[in-house]
Amino acid sequence: MNKKQRRLWIFVALLAICALVLAAVHRTGKKEAAVSPTEDSSQFVTLTDAVPDAILEIRYFSTYNFVGDRIDGYLEPTALLTKKAADSLRAVSDDLVKQGYRLKIYDAYRPQKAVDHFVRWAADLPDTRMKAYFYPDLDKSVLFDQEYIAAKSGHTRGSTVDLTLFDMAAEKELDMGGTFDWFGPESHPDFCGNPETGQYTGDNSKSPAGRTITDEQFRNRMLLRQAMLRHGFKALPTEWWHFTLKDEPFPDTYFTFPVRQL
Numbered sequence: 001m002n003k004k005q006r007r008l009w010i011f012v013a014l015l016a017i018c019a020l021v022l023a024a025v026h027r028t029g030k031k032e033a034a035v036s037p038t039e040d041s042s043q044f045v046t047l048t049d050a051v052p053d054a055i056l057e058i059r060y061f062s063t064y065n066f067v068g069d070r071i072d073g074y075l076e077p078t079a080l081l082t083k084k085a086a087d088s089l090r091a092v093s094d095d096l097v098k099q100g101y102r103l104k105i106y107d108a109y110r111p112q113k114a115v116d117h118f119v120r121w122a123a124d125l126p127d128t129r130m131k132a133y134f135y136p137d138l139d140k141s142v143l144f145d146q147e148y149i150a151a152k153s154g155h156t157r158g159s160t161v162d163l164t165l166f167d168m169a170a171e172k173e174l175d176m177g178g179t180f181d182w183f184g185p186e187s188h189p190d191f192c193g194n195p196e197t198g199q200y201t202g203d204n205s206k207s208p209a210g211r212t213i214t215d216e217q218f219r220n221r222m223l224l225r226q227a228m229l230r231h232g233f234k235a236l237p238t239e240w241w242h243f244t245l246k247d248e249p250f251p252d253t254y255f256t257f258p259v260r261q262l
Contacts, residue, residue, distance in 0.1 A: 038112075038253060038254060038255050038256045038257075039255070039256055039257050040255075040257075041080070041255070041257045041262060043082055043083055043084075043158075043249065043250075044080045044081065044082055044083065044109065044158060044262060045080070045081060045082075045083050045086050045262060046078055046079070046080060046261055046262045047078070047079035047080060047081050047086055047089070047105060047108055047161075048078070048079070049086075050081070050083075050086035050087065050089065050090050051086065051089050051090045051093045051103065053093050053097055053102050053103065054079075054089075054093060054102065054103045054104070054105050055102055055103070055104040055105065055166055056077065056078065056079055056104075056105050057104060057105070057106055058074065058077045058078065058079060058105070058106070058107065058259075059106050059107060059180065059181070060074045060107060060110070060114060061074040061076070061077040061259075062077075065130070065134075065181060066130050066133075066134040066135065066181050066183070067117070067118065067121045067130065068127075068129040068130045071114045071117050071118070072111075072113045072114055072116070072117040073110070073111035073112075073113035073114040073117070073258045073259060074114065074258070074259045075258045075259060075260040076259065076260040076261055078259060078260065078261050079105045079107070079108040079109070079161075079259070080108055080109040080158070080259060080262060081108045081109055081158060081159065081161065082109075082158040082159045082245075082248070082249050082250065084159065084245065084247070084248070084249045085158065085159035085160075085161070085245040085248065085249075088231050088232045088233065088245055089103070089161060089231075091231040091232075092227050092228055092230075092231045092233070095227050095230065095231065096165065096227050099223075100167065100168050100169055101165045101166060101167060101168065101174065101223075102165070102166040102168060103163050103164075103165065103166070104163060104164045104165065104166045104173060105161060105162070105163050106162040106163060106164070106180045106181075106241065107155060107161070107162040108155070108160070108161045108162070109155060109156070109158045109160075109255065109259065110153055110155035110156050110160075110259075111156065111255065111256055111257060111258055111259060112156050112254050112255070112256045113256065113258070114259075115150075115151065115152065115153045115155075115156060116151075118149050119149060119150075119151055121149075122140070122143045122144055122149040125140050125141055127140075128140055133179070134179070134181055134182055134183055135148070135182075135183035135184065136209075137184055137208045137209050138183055138184065143183065146183075147238075148183045152254060154244050156254040156255055157248060157250050157251065157252075157253055157254060157255070158248075158249075158250055158253075158255055159244055159245040159248035159249065159250070160242065160243065160244040160245075160248075161242075161243055162180060162181075162239075162241045162242050163224070163241060163243070164176055164180065164224065164241055165220065165223065165224050174220045174223070174224075175216070175217055175220060176213075176217055176220050176221050176224075176240060176241075177213030177214065177217030177218070177220075177221070178213065178217075178240070180241050184207070184208070185206035185207055185208075186206075186207055186211050186213070187238060187239050187240060187241075188206070188237060188238055188239075188240070189221065189225060189235060189236075189237065189239075189240050190237070191204070191206065191207070191213065191218075191240075192204055192212060192213050192218050193218040193222070195221075195222065195225060195235070198219070198222045198226070200215040200218045200219065202215075221240045224240070224241075225240065228243045232245055232246055232247065233245055233246065234246045
């Protein structure tokens with residue numbers, strides 16, 4: 001074998017090795033893609049295991065919600081959160097129990113399948129069974145444009161929770177002046193007051209129907225808000241009940257496993 005043939009042989013051998021390496025990488029990539037991290041619930045806990053004082057009213061397992069049906073992906077009436085968010089929520093609960101209140105949970109982790117259900121429902125304009133209860137001032141056709149319904153939800157990342165307060169002395173929910181999942185400005189934390197200062201103003205000019213809330217109802221909303229903010233959560237400007245862990249562990253991951261006891 002002369003020098004030229006030897007060089008050619010070495011070149012062909014190197015090409016073959018590169019092809020084998022690329023094939024191996026390709027196969028490895030396929031294997032990793034098949035085991036999607038969005039299906040992995042190992043970093044989640046059942047919320048009541050972490051926060052045993054919490055009361056659950058999982059609206060999307062029931063038919064009392066803005067859709068009017070049980071929502072896809074809710075297999076059991078339980079709530080799940082990432083371990084990190086659940087630990088912070090336990091601190092909120094311990095804080096509020098000392099003040100005579102318990103947390104009442106409406107929703108926590110929400111699988112992508114449930115969000116897809118909301119999107120299909122919003123596109124079905126004739127279905128307005130629950131309009132009187134949750135969006136009486138809105139035409140259903142505006143729900144996408146006004147961002148009450150979206151194709152992605154922070155809940156699906158696992159560190160967001162919807163909740164209210166239960167008054168242990170009165171043995172009932174604290175009066176927040178509005179229901180969970182009410183679509184309208186009356187649900188905004190700044191409705192009739194300033195959430196930054198906690199001052200009640202009574203300004204109800206944003207309400208299309210002239211609705212209002214009282215000073216006490218506003219203060220009740222602020223009691224929940226301030227406790228959540230103290231323990232590492234951030235608020236949403238459009239929903240008094242909605243909070244997300246500031247330092248959420250999966251800011252870019254949308255999980256797909258169903259809601260059921262872990």
